[in-house]
Amino acid sequence: MTNNKKTGSKIRGIMKISAQLVGPDDQSITLNINLNDSKDPNVPLLLPPQLNPIVYQWSIKIYRGRNMRIDADWFSKIDPFIRVTIGKNSIDTEYRDNTENPEYNTNLYIPSNFPSMIREIKFELMDKETIGEKLLATAHLNIKEFEKLNSWNQFFWLNF
Numbered sequence: 001m002t003n004n005k006k007t008g009s010k011i012r013g014i015m016k017i018s019a020q021l022v023g024p025d026d027q028s029i030t031l032n033i034n035l036n037d038s039k040d041p042n043v044p045l046l047l048p049p050q051l052n053p054i055v056y057q058w059s060i061k062i063y064r065g066r067n068m069r070i071d072a073d074w075f076s077k078i079d080p081f082i083r084v085t086i087g088k089n090s091i092d093t094e095y096r097d098n099t100e101n102p103e104y105n106t107n108l109y110i111p112s113n114f115p116s117m118i119r120e121i122k123f124e125l126m127d128k129e130t131i132g133e134k135l136l137a138t139a140h141l142n143i144k145e146f147e148k149l150n151s152w153n154q155f156f157w158l159n160f
Helices: 143-148
Strands: 014-022 054-066 080-086 089-092 103-114 120-128 133-142 155-159
Touching: 014 120, 054 080, 054 120, 080 103, 089 103, 133 143, 133 155
Parallel strands: none
Antiparallel strands: 014 054, 014 155, 054 103, 080 089, 080 120, 120 133
16 A cells, blocks of 8 residues: 555555455355445446346455554554445444554455456555544555455455
8 A cells, every 4th residue: 555645655554464255155144235226336237137146245354554654643653444445335444543553353344246347446544533534545456466366365465
């Protein structure tokens, strides 16, 4: 992930994650997807109306972040949390107070239809403020490149 406001900015920290696509036969899931929303890239446009889409979910594990030295707060370190977005669906980790090395060890589940038009997973490093939140850095994980790595059950590091 790099600084959100600067093109070509230096690496600001790293985050350990893993991801996998979980299907309906893999485990029981409860999802809420609006299949009538034609602007949602999760809605399969070419699927005949008499067929129901196959609903999957992404299982994203956020382990930890390291060396998140971002000058966002004047008198303390950041209060980081990670927002993961796939299509129009996003979910946040809990924030960690005043740290450059947050430990999350949490699983996030995000619904997705198959086939899908989604091509990337977006990770945003956020800072919890007294009022609201601030975007600090963004990383994009190309799903096709991720599939080529055959890394569904392995962890990897994302650069900030």
